Amino acid sequence: MSDTAPKTVGGILTDNLWHSNPIFMQVLGICSALAVTNLLTNTFIMSIGVIFTTMMSNFTVSIIKGLIPRKVRMMVQVLIIAFYVIIVDIVLRAYMPDIHEALGPYVGLIITNCIIMGRAEAFAQSNGPGLSLWDGITSASGYMGVLLVIAFFREILAFGSLFGFRIMPNWFEPWIIMAMPPSAFFFLGVIIWIGKTIMNHEEAAA
Amino acid sequence: MNKQSLIYTIVFTFAVCFVFVAILAVANDLTAEQVRQNQIVAQQRAVLNAMGISYQSDEEVLSLFEDVEQDEIDGTIVYITEKDGNRIYAMSFRGSGLWGPIVGILAMDSSLENIFGIEIISHEETPGLGGRITEDQWKEQFRDRPVPEGSIEVVRGGSTGDGQVAAITGATGTSNSMERILNNAMQRFRELLGGRDA
Numbered sequence: 256m257s258d259t260a261p262k263t264v265g266g267i268l269t270d271n272l273w274h275s276n277p278i279f280m281q282v283l284g285i286c287s288a289l290a291v292t293n294l295l296t297n298t299f300i301m302s303i304g305v306i307f308t309t310m311m312s313n314f315t316v317s318i319i320k321g322l323i324p325r326k327v328r329m330m331v332q333v334l335i336i337a338f339y340v341i342i343v344d345i346v347l348r349a350y351m352p353d354i355h356e357a358l359g360p361y362v363g364l365i366i367t368n369c370i371i372m373g374r375a376e377a378f379a380q381s382n383g384p385g386l387s388l389w390d391g392i393t394s395a396s397g398y399m400g401v402l403l404v405i406a407f408f409r410e411i412l413a414f415g416s417l418f419g420f421r422i423m424p425n426w427f428e429p430w431i432i433m434a435m436p437p438s439a440f441f442f443l444g445v446i447i448w449i450g451k452t453i454m455n456h457e458e459a460a461a
Numbered sequence: 462m463n464k465q466s467l468i469y470t471i472v473f474t475f476a477v478c479f480v481f482v483a484i485l486a487v488a489n490d491l492t493a494e495q496v497r498q499n500q501i502v503a504q505q506r507a508v509l510n511a512m513g514i515s516y517q518s519d520e521e522v523l524s525l526f527e528d529v530e531q532d533e534i535d536g537t538i539v540y541i542t543e544k545d546g547n548r549i550y551a552m553s554f555r556g557s558g559l560w561g562p563i564v565g566i567l568a569m570d571s572s573l574e575n576i577f578g579i580e581i582i583s584h585e586e587t588p589g590l591g592g593r594i595t596e597d598q599w600k601e602q603f604r605d606r607p608v609p610e611g612s613i614e615v616v617r618g619g620s621t622g623d624g625q626v627a628a629i630t631g632a633t634g635t636s637n638s639m640e641r642i643l644n645n646a647m648q649r650f651r652e653l654l655g656g657r658d659a
Contacts, residue, residue: 352499
């Protein structure tokens, strides 16, 4: 899709947030979308980490892309992604131990997020540093948006709370399944359904 | 230079790895002291939390901790403090949870028939499920919880009596692990302090 899309700042924005949204159009990064979305706080912090990593790895790959031999380019991309993830981990551990504690294994899991690798390979390899940086931010924001929607419904139904604050009345019986990773599929399915339907209408109208 | 040649590929790969790993090594080294300091404060904070001593800042943690007596019995460090005329004992516990070790602090009163409080220092339980053992709502169940039988039981459902705490919904494995770990810790407590005058 990124081959035909206009490589403008606005075009990249709408593409990454909507037309080629990494989660509900490209269906990438699903493992983390299932794992972290039972609490809004965890989802939010994890997404921030993904935004930083996607942005910086895209930027770095774009800068040194002319030097990378084709045979080892994916290995170099993984190295760069891992580098930024470990930097995030080191900084959090030293200066924000509480957040580091709360995030636990999530920071390391960012490395496995295929969106980051996907953007490095599909976008940063063939575009300039500025646009690549912007592509990283918007792409990861598209990921964040969908995850927050899923987490919103899951946290309310599973724990009766939002960002840890209880909002449901006392008689509310939590739905245990919503705390489990597979339940994210229900919401992911519904979001893809709604997204596709709206997009089909847009196309029909155009 | 031919950027697709074998020599260039090898040299480039080596150079890239070297540069990035070198930066990481330096960053790790620069923050090592800070991380060590954080760990000390985390340990002290956990002891204070388990003993129900409140504090505002890390500096206060360090100064409050100076009032906590430390006694090494049989190779285990026991923290002792005086609160409202009662002696409170605390020590670290460690055991295997669902995915990895759970480490924390258990505080008991001098009769060893009441848990005074617990605090979790580190764990690798499923975030949002077993990971909720670190939430106050769960830990507060242990505050002043009498354990007349000398053991704690994690039960499903709402109401809990003496020696019982509520399990975490969706985290049966972790709940059962905590039951086992805490009962082992209480056993250890009795071994260490049993012969001593309360």
